[in-house]
Amino acid sequence: MNRFSSAMINHYKEQGSEHNMAIVIDGIIGAGKSSIGHYLSEALGMPLYQELKSDGDDSLAQRMLDRFYEAPERWSAIIQIMFLNDRFKDIMRIEAEGSRAILDRSIYGDELFARTIYDRGQMTADEFAIYQAVLKQMLTFIRVPDLLIYIDVSVDTALHRIAKRNRSTEGDLIPRDYMEDLRAHYEHWFEQYNLSPKIRVDLNESAFDESGQIKEAFSKQILQAVADAGYQRNR
Template identity: 65%
Template sequence: MTVSYTCTNKENYVDKGASRNMAIVIDGIIGAGKSTVGHFLSDMLQVPIFEELKDDGKESLAQRMLDLFYADQTRWSAIIQVMFLNDRFKDLKKIEAEGDNAILDRSIYGDEIFAKTIHERGQMTADEFHIYRDLLHNMLQHIKAPQVLIYIDVSVDTAMERINKRARSTEGDLIPRDYMEDLRRNYELWFEQFDLCPKVRFDLNNSALDDNGNVKESVKLEILEAIRPYVLPEHKI
């Protein structure tokens, strides 16, 4: 297990702390293990987690929309992107209004990676992508940057294996491998350029998990130690 520290100018982020909300955001491709990391952090730090899928039920609106999207990406790409973007914006407004620490298992900043990937694959029109980006950047003017970004890096093989194991509706059969490869490539580019808050990167391939698919205790400690310096002193966790 290797931890890569990628925040190169910590002092600047500390000075700008007043302009940050109290969220720890976790990002990575589908099946990376964001929810797994989010839940253990939520338990250990005693802070709530805001999940991308509010309801794991196969009949939830989000899951129904995902099934439609994977079956016909061109038809449903724009509306599903707006749906998830709106959900993330509502979560961030709630976090900022209540002034509490919270964990998000995908960031509003990473949301654009999906729209970008779909657009590049010809499954979202230029006009739809323009409208989506305009909406996103309008929203970003009304929220603060998070305390820290945790980026979970896994291979496409690992991600696809985990997607199939979790059996969430029919996504394991519907998600194309080449879509995942494009998504991972764009995530790598995005992470290198992201500079709104401190960021740490973790390899969470199978060696980081135990036989039950849970994060190993040693890895949990590494993650906690990695994010500790970037949490504001008045909100120390």
């Protein structure tokens, strides 16, 4: 199976060592990125930029996701470009404002989705080449993040959370083997990642209480790891 390319890792490194002011949270669908993002946003006093701007069934992003899950070969290329462009705009805004912020998906993770789809034969080689060319061009305008937080969960845990959140049709349409392929790409990528400090957080079911809140022990663990990376509450 093709993995996140070492050539692309090297391209990121060639952009220089200067960091932007972002903490990026990444992981497979249903990992708990939004939960961690909201928690850290409140705990650290930092704004959160979310992957889905609206969870409503009628949002553009949700409509496109529904189309993708129903016919991935038809919609994979355009939806990947859409999400990539949204992430790029968020990063550019953070850098322009010069303030600290949190992103609940990295621009690097975006390529993992595109590569997973391509490896599964749901995106053509030409479409994937165009996607990579657009990504490479965008990376010349942005800096690497201050910190990466990788949310590690099993596929079973992720699928359970997806079903519980009942977001449009995704719970019925996301294939298990797609999630397994995506998680394999993420694991390999995280091991390679060396652009900034990084944290792996185990966020399986035991991390949440019955009300869906992060347990205190886990929240303290995450905050300590973030503090060790040089982040404190904004004042």
